[in-house]
Amino acid sequence: MLTVPGSCWLCQMPLALSGWGVCSVCTRSLVGRIATCPQCGLPATNPVLPCGRCLKKSPPWSALVAVDDYVPPLSRLIHALKFSGQSSLARPLARLLLLAVLQARRHRGLPKIDRVVNVPLFRRRHWRRGYNQSDLICRPLARWLGCRYDASALTRVHATAIQHQLSARLRKRNLKNAFRLELPVDGLHIAIVDDVVTTGSTVAELSRLLLRSGAASVQVWCLCRTL
Numbered sequence: 001m002l003t004v005p006g007s008c009w010l011c012q013m014p015l016a017l018s019g020w021g022v023c024s025v026c027t028r029s030l031v032g033r034i035a036t037c038p039q040c041g042l043p044a045t046n047p048v049l050p051c052g053r054c055l056k057k058s059p060p061w062s063a064l065v066a067v068d069d070y071v072p073p074l075s076r077l078i079h080a081l082k083f084s085g086q087s088s089l090a091r092p093l094a095r096l097l098l099l100a101v102l103q104a105r106r107h108r109g110l111p112k113i114d115r116v117v118n119v120p121l122f123r124r125r126h127w128r129r130g131y132n133q134s135d136l137i138c139r140p141l142a143r144w145l146g147c148r149y150d151a152s153a154l155t156r157v158h159a160t161a162i163q164h165q166l167s168a169r170l171r172k173r174n175l176k177n178a179f180r181l182e183l184p185v186d187g188l189h190i191a192i193v194d195d196v197v198t199t200g201s202t203v204a205e206l207s208r209l210l211l212r213s214g215a216a217s218v219q220v221w222c223l224c225r226t227l
């Protein structure tokens with residue numbers, strides 16, 4: 001995926017501010033396109049109240065913010081960031097997530113948070129790629145929101161198998177005790193940032209760990225929620 005510097009990654013039109021990466025027209029068509037449940041992030045008719053699934057059995061996190069479903073064009077940009085070494089895409093993607101968070105604050109009263117944490121990659125996978133994509137998204141995001149970001153707040157204790165190749169039961173077992181919290185989070189409102197949330201089992205495990213360790217609340221922020 002190539003783009004001319006100063007033009008939109010999606011429609012190639014010239015940008016008013018070259019650092020934005022995605023123009024305002026493409027941004028408007030992406031952010032908040034689908035009505036989803038404010039807690040689980042799955043499609044719902046009411047974007048303000050928790051859906052029936054959440055009323056029956058709510059996820060451990062209190063709110064989920066996503067830019068869009070995992071479909072083109074957003075999925076193409078994420079794929080280029082993760083697998084084609086296009087790390088310059090991190091900032092434009094972080095900006096899309098920022099806009100989704102600000103929109104959720106405006107429209108559904110999403111509370112402010114104290115700290116952003118990222119989903120840790122196992123060290124070997126990190127080496128192979130040279131960077132952790134959610135880390136690259138967290139840095140500018142935390143700066144723009146004026147909250148703290150600790151890149152090493154969460155660590156992976158052992159290599160977990162690639163989650164999407166496992167059944168739900170194996171996925172759960174694979175994640176049990178897979179993470180460790182390295183910093184005190186007592187009384188803090190935390191946002192976990194991930195690129196793509198699919199089943200939600202990884203962020204659920206991290207949310208439980210943070211809440212067990214005294215966090216006041218946990219939100220999940222992701223570029224895509226697979227719907």
Ligand SMILES: [Zn+2]
Nearest residue numbers: 008011023026
């Ligand atoms: Zn555009």
Ligand SMILES: [Zn+2]
Nearest residue numbers: 037040051054
């Ligand atoms: Zn829900």
